[in-house]
Amino acid sequence: MSAILEPVEPNYRLMDLCDLESIMRIENRAYQFPWSQAIFQDCIKAGYHCWVAELDAEIIGYAVFINAAQECYLLNLCINPTLQKRGLGRKLLTSVLNNAKEYNATCVFLEVRPSNRQAIELYESEGFNEVGIRKNYYPATHGREDAIIFAKEIGC
Ligand SMILES: CC(C)(COP(=O)(O)OP(=O)(O)OC[C@H]1O[C@@H](n2cnc3c(N)ncnc32)[C@H](O)[C@@H]1OP(=O)(O)O)[C@@H](O)C(=O)NCCC(=O)NCCS
Numbered sequence: 001m002s003a004i005l006e007p008v009e010p011n012y013r014l015m016d017l018c019d020l021e022s023i024m025r026i027e028n029r030a031y032q033f034p035w036s037q038a039i040f041q042d043c044i045k046a047g048y049h050c051w052v053a054e055l056d057a058e059i060i061g062y063a064v065f066i067n068a069a070q071e072c073y074l075l076n077l078c079i080n081p082t083l084q085k086r087g088l089g090r091k092l093l094t095s096v097l098n099n100a101k102e103y104n105a106t107c108v109f110l111e112v113r114p115s116n117r118q119a120i121e122l123y124e125s126e127g128f129n130e131v132g133i134r135k136n137y138y139p140a141t142h143g144r145e146d147a148i149i150f151a152k153e154i155g156c
Pocket residue numbers: 030031076077078079080083084085086087088089090091110111112113116117118119121122123125
């Protein structure tokens with residue numbers, strides 16, 4: 001992709017099954033323990049909110065979340081590693097929060113690895129607070145890693 005001049009405003013649209021090849025390329029580079037393609041397929045088929053962010057019609061990131069019973073659960077938020085640290089993750093997260101408000105969610109929840117400093121910095125700077133820990137939740141290189149549960153109240 002050519003160099004991007006800031007500020008840039010991505011286009012957001014619903015994820016389609018035919019996007020999964022591009023998404024898996026990003027997912028496999030962005031995470032040490034990536035989701036499988038089958039997980040994305042299941043999320044789309046289950047009617048979860050699955051969005052892609054595009055620049056110049058190229059997928060540069062995505063978010064998967066659930067709006068239910070006035071709560072939003074953010075399951076995946078990812079920006080192509082080659083385009084990180086340019087404000088795109090914050091923009092994508094803001095779009096998710098705005099959508100959750102439209103669905104009358106009052107709280108957004110997510111889980112993150114304690115080792116994922118960039119994600120934690122993003123969430124904390126957007127007003128998320130730690131509300132719990134799931135012990136040994138994630139696979140890790142050596143054994144398991146906890147998940148920090150973050151929550152942010154919105155819309156009231
Ligand atoms: C987390 C993620 C979505 C952030 O996307 P991004 O486009 O790089 O984020 P932004 O450029 O919008 O930065 C937003 C904030 O995140 C934090 N941040 C981003 N990269 C960081 C880094 N390398 N180190 C520390 N903080 C970082 C900063 O607080 C930053 O704000 P600032 O630029 O004002 O300092 C991206 O790193 C990513 O896709 N990671 C891999 C997937 C992942 O771990 N997702 C989260 C799962 S819970």
